[in-house]
Amino acid sequence: MRYRLAVPVILLLVLGFGAAAPAEAQSWKTVAKSRQRRGQDFLDVKINYAVGRFELKRGSDRLLYRLDSKYDEEAFKLTSSYLESKGRGSLRIDIEGHEEVDLKDLKDYDFEAGNLSVDLTGATPVVLAMKFGAAEARLDLGGLRLQNLVLETGASDTHIWFSETNRETAEHCSFKAGAAQFRVDNLGNSRCERITVSGGVGTLSLDFSGDWDHDATGDINVGLGTIEIAVPSELGVRVERSTFLMSFDAPGFEQPKIT
Amino acid sequence: MLKQMRLAALVLAGVLVPAPLVGQAAQTVDEIVQTAIVLSEDEASLDLELVDGRSLQIRLIDGTVLIDGREAGVYRPGGALESAWRSFLRGTSDGEFEPALTGFAGADLAADEAAAVSIIEALAPFLVEGSAEIAATVATEESVEAATEIAATIAEAAAAAAAATAQLEALDEVVAGGLVVELSELEGLAGSLGRIGLAPELARILNTDIDSPVRIVIEADEYVLPEGAELDQTLILVETDGVLAGVVTGNVIVADGSLMIAPTGRIDGEVVAIDASIHNEGTVIGGLREAPHIAPVVVAPFARHVRVRGGPPSIANNIAMGFGSLAKTIAMYLLFGFLGALAVYFFRGQLETVSDTVSYSFGRSFLAGLAAEVLFVPVGLVMTVLIVTAIAVPFYALGFILLGLLGYISVAHAAGENLTRHRFAWPSRMRRSNSYYYVLNGFGVLLALFAGAAITQMAAPLLGWAHDLLIVSAWILTWVAATSGLGAALLSRAGTQRKYARPGELPELPADTFTRDMPPTDAGARARRAEEKGDEI
Numbered sequence: 001m002r003y004r005l006a007v008p009v010i011l012l013l014v015l016g017f018g019a020a021a022p023a024e025a026q027s028w029k030t031v032a033k034s035r036q037r038r039g040q041d042f043l044d045v046k047i048n049y050a051v052g053r054f055e056l057k058r059g060s061d062r063l064l065y066r067l068d069s070k071y072d073e074e075a076f077k078l079t080s081s082y083l084e085s086k087g088r089g090s091l092r093i094d095i096e097g098h099e100e101v102d103l104k105d106l107k108d109y110d111f112e113a114g115n116l117s118v119d120l121t122g123a124t125p126v127v128l129a130m131k132f133g134a135a136e137a138r139l140d141l142g143g144l145r146l147q148n149l150v151l152e153t154g155a156s157d158t159h160i161w162f163s164e165t166n167r168e169t170a171e172h173c174s175f176k177a178g179a180a181q182f183r184v185d186n187l188g189n190s191r192c193e194r195i196t197v198s199g200g201v202g203t204l205s206l207d208f209s210g211d212w213d214h215d216a217t218g219d220i221n222v223g224l225g226t227i228e229i230a231v232p233s234e235l236g237v238r239v240e241r242s243t244f245l246m247s248f249d250a251p252g253f254e255q256p257k258i259t
Numbered sequence: 260m261l262k263q264m265r266l267a268a269l270v271l272a273g274v275l276v277p278a279p280l281v282g283q284a285a286q287t288v289d290e291i292v293q294t295a296i297v298l299s300e301d302e303a304s305l306d307l308e309l310v311d312g313r314s315l316q317i318r319l320i321d322g323t324v325l326i327d328g329r330e331a332g333v334y335r336p337g338g339a340l341e342s343a344w345r346s347f348l349r350g351t352s353d354g355e356f357e358p359a360l361t362g363f364a365g366a367d368l369a370a371d372e373a374a375a376v377s378i379i380e381a382l383a384p385f386l387v388e389g390s391a392e393i394a395a396t397v398a399t400e401e402s403v404e405a406a407t408e409i410a411a412t413i414a415e416a417a418a419a420a421a422a423a424t425a426q427l428e429a430l431d432e433v434v435a436g437g438l439v440v441e442l443s444e445l446e447g448l449a450g451s452l453g454r455i456g457l458a459p460e461l462a463r464i465l466n467t468d469i470d471s472p473v474r475i476v477i478e479a480d481e482y483v484l485p486e487g488a489e490l491d492q493t494l495i496l497v498e499t500d501g502v503l504a505g506v507v508t509g510n511v512i513v514a515d516g517s518l519m520i521a522p523t524g525r526i527d528g529e530v531v532a533i534d535a536s537i538h539n540e541g542t543v544i545g546g547l548r549e550a551p552h553i554a555p556v557v558v559a560p561f562a563r564h565v566r567v568r569g570g571p572p573s574i575a576n577n578i579a580m581g582f583g584s585l586a587k588t589i590a591m592y593l594l595f596g597f598l599g600a601l602a603v604y605f606f607r608g609q610l611e612t613v614s615d616t617v618s619y620s621f622g623r624s625f626l627a628g629l630a631a632e633v634l635f636v637p638v639g640l641v642m643t644v645l646i647v648t649a650i651a652v653p654f655y656a657l658g659f660i661l662l663g664l665l666g667y668i669s670v671a672h673a674a675g676e677n678l679t680r681h682r683f684a685w686p687s688r689m690r691r692s693n694s695y696y697y698v699l700n701g702f703g704v705l706l707a708l709f710a711g712a713a714i715t716q717m718a719a720p721l722l723g724w725a726h727d728l729l730i731v732s733a734w735i736l737t738w739v740a741a742t743s744g745l746g747a748a749l750l751s752r753a754g755t756q757r758k759y760a761r762p763g764e765l766p767e768l769p770a771d772t773f774t775r776d777m778p779p780t781d782a783g784a785r786a787r788r789a790e791e792k793g794d795e796i
Contacts, residue, residue: 029299035291038310073299082293 008083026113035082036068042088043126045118050076050096050133053113058143058164065091066119068221074098076114078151093118120144125168132156141166149173149192153226157181162189164213169193177202177225186210194218199225208232298347301336303345312418319344327412332372340372449784472509476501493528496535502543510545513537572637581717592702599668599698606665607694609754614697616747618677620759625739628666628746635659661754666744668753669722671701674740678704705740708733 010098043064047056052071059066069078079094090106092152095116120126124144129141129150136154141149141161148171151160158180166189175184180202187195188210195218197206204227206220212235231237241248293308304318319327319341323333334340474492475719476482479499488505503511506519510528511518513535520526520541529545530537547555602610617624640653642648675697712728712729715722750759 008728027300029302031295031297033295034293153747 020196027074029073030070032068036066037064040089040124043124044090045128046092049096054135056119057140058122061121061123064121069116069241071114081180146170152176153180154178159183165189166191188212196211277480334372369505408550577719578717581713584713592706595702596699603694611758612751613747614672615760616751618673624746625743627749628742662748663745666748667741670740672697674704675701
């Protein structure tokens with residue numbers, strides 16, 4: 001319970017301690033960028049987002065990607081690049097603090113007002129790697145053609161869901177949560193063959209409901225946090241656990257008799 | 260003046276853009292592959308990339324209209340043009356691909372702003388039919404000259420971009436992760452690499468051996484140059500495993516990584532390995548050599564920016580560093596105090612035996628500890644070589660560490676006990692005869708020099724010499740204590756034998772130790788104990 005309280009406190013400290021800051025102290029810059037889909041057969045996406053609100057979802061299939069961002073150019077720097085070779089595209093989006101700016105010194109600062117929104121095509125296979133610092137992230141990965149997913153969060157409040165079935169079979173989905181609230185819904189729609197979840201200090205919630213048309217293995221490691229795993233009653237699950245100073249409750253599960 | 264005339268000509272051209280061009284602008288939807296719109300307090304810009312590699316950038320920034328970096332007019336910040344342009348860009352960013360450049364501004368513009376608008380609108384056909392068509396739309400000779408100049412610049416840039424793309428596609432190399440840096444100017448690179456910690460040997464090679472463009476791949480998981488691909492550059496792999504199946508016309512330098520040259524691979528220059536392994540099945544015309552001085556390459560993974568500051572640290576820095584050192588010392592004291600308390604609670608008998616061994620056989624303990632330290636590595640190697648004992652190597656190492664820790668705590672206990680004995684008279688000593696007290700006081704003694712060094716660090720300009728002296732003394736004291744403690748732990752078999760602890764005497768037991776828990780080990784002591792019991796009766 002202590003960590004459930006701790007994560008919002010961390011987020012408040014990092015994101016919102018300057019919510020009442022005067023707007024004129026910040027120099028906002030908005031960037032909108034989009035690229036037409038023209039026969040690309042693969043897209044490698046890497047996103048590194050330091051502080052703010054982040055959204056990702058499926059967009060129009062006419063576009064390969066679209067990004068909209070608002071950030072303070074005095075404190076942060078947006079770098080986005082797209083390279084393509086023989087139909088294979090590589091998209092890099094990076095929003096980081098300026099090296100000469102120490103974010104800890106920016107008192108009365110409205111970090112929360114910054115945002116990044118990314119739309120990806122549902123028509124091209126995508127490999128997605130994302131890294132968040134202190135961000136509030138909302139990701140609807142449903143309907144994409146996701147082949148691989150790597151997500152790493154710091155002190156973030158992250159909610160991921162698969163509103164539709166993944167249109168590809170994903171080889172590996174890896175989630176690494178730091179001091180964070182971390183929630184994934186409808187993992188059954190992800191069509192991930194291997195799911196790796198690693199939690200530090202925070203609350204993790206994994207919901208395995210969705211359209212299960214495949215077998216999957218998962219490896220879940222939790223440090224000092226708590227984790228809640230919800231599995232549909234009709235789904236057969238084999239659990240191997242190893243705990244140290246942690247309790248493990250599995251209400252509603254029935255252990256099959258081994259004959 | 261000529262520029263103003265050109266502007267005027269282009270204004271005319273813009274005004275004269277015929278209605279059909281508006282229709283042509285509508286065709287740009289399929290021609291534009293990428294749009295980028297930037298809006299900030301002092302900038303409003305549109306960046307378009309066309310399907311044939313051409314690009315167009317229109318920026319309104321700080322009162323100036325820039326088209327592909329060329330000044331094309333002026334505007335008043337906050338005026339009608341800027342408002343119209345921002346509104347147009349917002350509308351474009353909300354949609355997808357409809358940046359028709361015509362008709363975005365109203366008619367109530369000042370003359371200079373209207374000029375800039377006309378230039379922007381004049382570029383509309385460029386999006387459809389190419390730069391040559393711009394010239395065709397203008398009427399006067401000067402306008403043609405100005406438009407041709409713009410068109411030539413854009414076409415040149417497009418050609419260069421196309422050539423670069425073609426080169427990249429022909430190369431078709433695969434780099435997994437890491438950072439790729441391409442350089443054509445090497446002056447100063449070696450010094451920069453040296454400053455961020457790259458090996459001096461690599462810096463020396465960069466200074467002397469390279470006379471062609473350089474491609475540096477840093478910390479990539481894998482670098483592959485496939486069969487048929489050709490790299491007309493010097494290739495440097497830093498902390499990267501590479502596979503070369505194609506042709507490299509320059510040199511290849513591998514630092515702290517590995518390189519496999521496939522049978523189809525050919526390197527016209529030489530291959531230099533710096534702390535790297537090379538497996539060659541292909542052709543290396545320039546030969547293969549290892550750098551004579553092997554030095555590790557250090558690339559700090561998170562140190563993306565390096566700052567070099569000159570001059571001595573300030574007084575504030577010295578005080579801050581001193582407080583930092585003091586805090587570390589206090590943290591160490593608390594940690595060791597905690598471990599010591601645990602040891603007293605669970606292993607009091609053994610701890611006191613080792614402590615007594617240190618006190619009464621200090622020289623022997625120190626020599627035994629020294630011998631153990633010297634023999635630790637050879638014995639470990641022998642165990643590793645012998646298959647039967649190899650499995651026990653981790654336990655051997657762990658045992659050594661635990662013995663050392665027990666010994667160090669015991670030395671603290673002994674130091675605390677001796678301090679108490681010499682400092683207080685008998686009645687006070689009895690009140691303080693407590694193993695927890697001994698251990699905490701002992702660690703205070705052992706870490707006092709570190710604390711003193713931290714305090715003198717705060718006055719470094721005056722007491723720098725004292726700080727250096729204290730820190731050296733502190734480390735020597737720590738080493739002597741750990742060594743003798745280790746030796747005592749060994750001599751007493753981890754505190755189970757009192758052969759070297761007060762031989763022939765009854766140990767002076769702390770007040771909080773029950774006498775019955777520790778029976779005397781020799782006859783004389785047993786006799787004295789029996790006598791004491793008789794007196795009590």
